[in-house]
Amino acid sequence: xxxxxxxxxxxxxxxxxxxxxxxxxxxxxxxxxxxxxxxxxxxxxxxxxxxxxxxxxxxxxxxxxxxxxxxxxxxxxxxxxxxxxxxxxxxxxxxxxxxxxxxxxxxxxxxxxxxxxxxxxxxxxxxxxxxxxxxxxxxxxxxxxxxxxxxxxxxxxxxxxxxxxxxxxxxxxxxxxxxxxxxxxxxxxxxxxxxxxxxxxxxxxxxxxxxxxxxxxxxxxxxxxxxxxxxxxxxxxxxxxxxxxxxxxxxxxxxxxxxxxxxxxxxxxxxxxxxxxxxxxxxxxxxxxxxxxxxxxxxxxxxxxxxxxxxxxxxxxxxxxxxxxxxxxxxxxxxxxxxxxxxxxxxxxxxxxxxxxxxxxxxxxxxxxxxxxxxxxxxxxxxxxxxxxxxxxxxxxxxxxxxxxxxxxxxxxxxxxxxxxxxxxxxxxxxxxxxxxxxxxxxxxxxxxxxxxxxxxxxxxxxxxxxxxxxxxxxxxxxxxxxxxxxxxxxxxxxxxxxxxxxxxxxxxxxxxxxxxxxxxxxxxxxxxxxxxxxxxxxxxxxxxxxxxxxxxxxxxxxxxxxxxxxxxxxxxxxxxxxxxxxxxxxxxxxxxxxxxxxxxxxxxxxxxxxxxxxxxxxxxxxxxxxxxxxxxxxxxxxxxxx
Amino acid sequence: xxxxxxxxxxxxxxxxxxxxxxxxxxxxxxxxxxxxxxxxxxxxxxxxxxxxxxxxxxxxxxxxxxxxxxxxxxxxxxx
Numbered sequence: 001x002x003x004x005x006x007x008x009x010x011x012x013x014x015x016x017x018x019x020x021x022x023x024x025x026x027x028x029x030x031x032x033x034x035x036x037x038x039x040x041x042x043x044x045x046x047x048x049x050x051x052x053x054x055x056x057x058x059x060x061x062x063x064x065x066x067x068x069x070x071x072x073x074x075x076x077x078x079x080x081x082x083x084x085x086x087x088x089x090x091x092x093x094x095x096x097x098x099x100x101x102x103x104x105x106x107x108x109x110x111x112x113x114x115x116x117x118x119x120x121x122x123x124x125x126x127x128x129x130x131x132x133x134x135x136x137x138x139x140x141x142x143x144x145x146x147x148x149x150x151x152x153x154x155x156x157x158x159x160x161x162x163x164x165x166x167x168x169x170x171x172x173x174x175x176x177x178x179x180x181x182x183x184x185x186x187x188x189x190x191x192x193x194x195x196x197x198x199x200x201x202x203x204x205x206x207x208x209x210x211x212x213x214x215x216x217x218x219x220x221x222x223x224x225x226x227x228x229x230x231x232x233x234x235x236x237x238x239x240x241x242x243x244x245x246x247x248x249x250x251x252x253x254x255x256x257x258x259x260x261x262x263x264x265x266x267x268x269x270x271x272x273x274x275x276x277x278x279x280x281x282x283x284x285x286x287x288x289x290x291x292x293x294x295x296x297x298x299x300x301x302x303x304x305x306x307x308x309x310x311x312x313x314x315x316x317x318x319x320x321x322x323x324x325x326x327x328x329x330x331x332x333x334x335x336x337x338x339x340x341x342x343x344x345x346x347x348x349x350x351x352x353x354x355x356x357x358x359x360x361x362x363x364x365x366x367x368x369x370x371x372x373x374x375x376x377x378x379x380x381x382x383x384x385x386x387x388x389x390x391x392x393x394x395x396x397x398x399x400x401x402x403x404x405x406x407x408x409x410x411x412x413x414x415x416x417x418x419x420x421x422x423x424x425x426x427x428x429x430x431x432x433x434x435x436x437x438x439x440x441x442x443x444x445x446x447x448x449x450x451x452x453x454x455x456x457x458x459x460x461x462x463x464x465x466x467x468x469x470x471x472x473x474x475x476x477x478x479x480x481x482x483x484x485x486x487x488x489x490x491x492x493x494x495x496x497x498x499x500x501x502x503x504x505x506x507x508x509x510x511x512x513x514x515x516x517x518x519x520x521x522x523x524x525x526x527x528x529x530x531x532x533x534x535x536x537x538x539x540x541x542x543x544x545x546x547x548x549x550x551x552x553x554x555x556x557x558x559x560x561x562x563x564x565x566x567x568x569x570x571x572x573x574x575x576x577x578x579x580x581x582x583x584x585x586x587x588x589x590x591x592x593x594x595x596x597x598x599x600x601x602x603x604x605x606x607x608x609x610x611x612x613x614x615x616x617x618x619x620x621x622x623x624x625x626x627x628x629x630x631x632x633x634x635x636x637x638x639x640x641x642x643x
Numbered sequence: 644x645x646x647x648x649x650x651x652x653x654x655x656x657x658x659x660x661x662x663x664x665x666x667x668x669x670x671x672x673x674x675x676x677x678x679x680x681x682x683x684x685x686x687x688x689x690x691x692x693x694x695x696x697x698x699x700x701x702x703x704x705x706x707x708x709x710x711x712x713x714x715x716x717x718x719x720x721x722x
Contacts, residue, residue: 046687
């Protein structure tokens, strides 16, 4: 089976401390809605869902509040064994902001429960009734080749389902949730089954089509189990051994997936489906980094495999916009650089006209997403944030837990599918107003002012458990050093390009101080992320010839720690002053204040925009940061490790 | 996997399925000894074991299991 679906891979994996946090619910006075929802958020397996449902029962028994979850009473009518499904429904509904209570009548009492006014289901006054029927509940008599008899069977089934509906409507006025029917995997003739009237497949096809039409007109709700089963594969959906053993209508492994789909529908009924998609740009909407690779370098072309993967993301975003989902952008970039592809790149499907709010700056994304929500006057729980970078995803999850942030696989070809599979925008109906909603927000890619920063960024950085490693240039690192020197545009103070032999010369010159910098964090090794070259200037001074950094690690105070390292070596070498230069290009506006932020004093400013800066080594004390420092391979140096 | 390892894995599975940390998994343990070990939980238990040990049991094998000792014997044959 495809693990994207069976393991709900858009969700985080269940954390180690799940059981401990579950137990902690018992000792917390509540209201517990937020805690319960956080527990339900990862991809829980059936055993974990069952445990969470049990804990929820206990919370209710103790009379504790589940605010702010929205209460919902759901009765489930079925011809199969649903005992294992019900706890999964309760736990999965919490993931979608619903405090679900389920009502289960006796096994296989579908008609009696629907049609009797004082039945268990009707007298419990449910908000909705889920008719969890599978094809084995229906009187499907083969009538091979007989169009008239087949049509009568289909009409008979639809009539039966309508009678159930009318009974429920009359007796409890609950919303009915109808399931389409997953056909069995086994064929009778083979391909002919689809064409010939009266085969099981064509009967079920007919019933599904008529049922869908009827639901669209009646104001009831459809759960397309048939589509879900086809997505999984019918042979995996139907487990004949389990049906024989315990009348399980579908594979027990798939209960978490099914339950999540029911949760989406319930959230949709309560108006909780999401309304805004916030997109990252670099390596999400296009391949590559616009600030470094430029308009010609980003991958977005038809015919280029990587480019097509990102085009698929754009196409999905556009289609979502067409059905009323509002699009916004949050990117770590200079505004005009980030806008350039939208304005100038011929292969871009997304245009600035499609984007309601366009936030390209160097602030943290949590602050930006909050500004987007305020500008659009929507709650954070209406927002989905799509970003390829796990650090950005984790930061937003941590600081804005109401925002939905799908996990993405390594391979960009699966980005669009993963976003679609997550079902954040599940809607139970579609109206003409939806078509206009995106326009209502006035798509002018406006930029909004940031209010104060969302709290907790520093604590988050500490939790990243970063380790920075400093080394002088060496032969092993040279290829990557040369690449960074020739590719980095944005976080690059002087944009001096050097060839391999030139870098080797610097490496071997004892007068030149060089630094290659690597950074690792809880998400893994970021590899080499910064390069510095200092050359002797006037007596006792170092001229910072080159200082560049990868934008991926921006906002983590890496530059402060790099300066501390440079100062350390400067002191050891008896250098009393550092001289820095900012040489402006059309790409490096990001670092115009780099030296000012690090405490250098401006000593010269030319008309070209070039500025020169000085820092006295003695007494310079740049800001520290929660990063573990490893310094190795320096001639004068012991292998040093400082916390 | 040797027998003590099988028992150790089973202990984790039993604790997970029955949501009870104090279960001692011994060869003699059977459904009558554990609160909540009904036919449905039995299927959830078997399916979890199948997933963790990456094996499949036949319907008749599942029907014949009398206690944990039988179960371990079957796991050893299968894995």
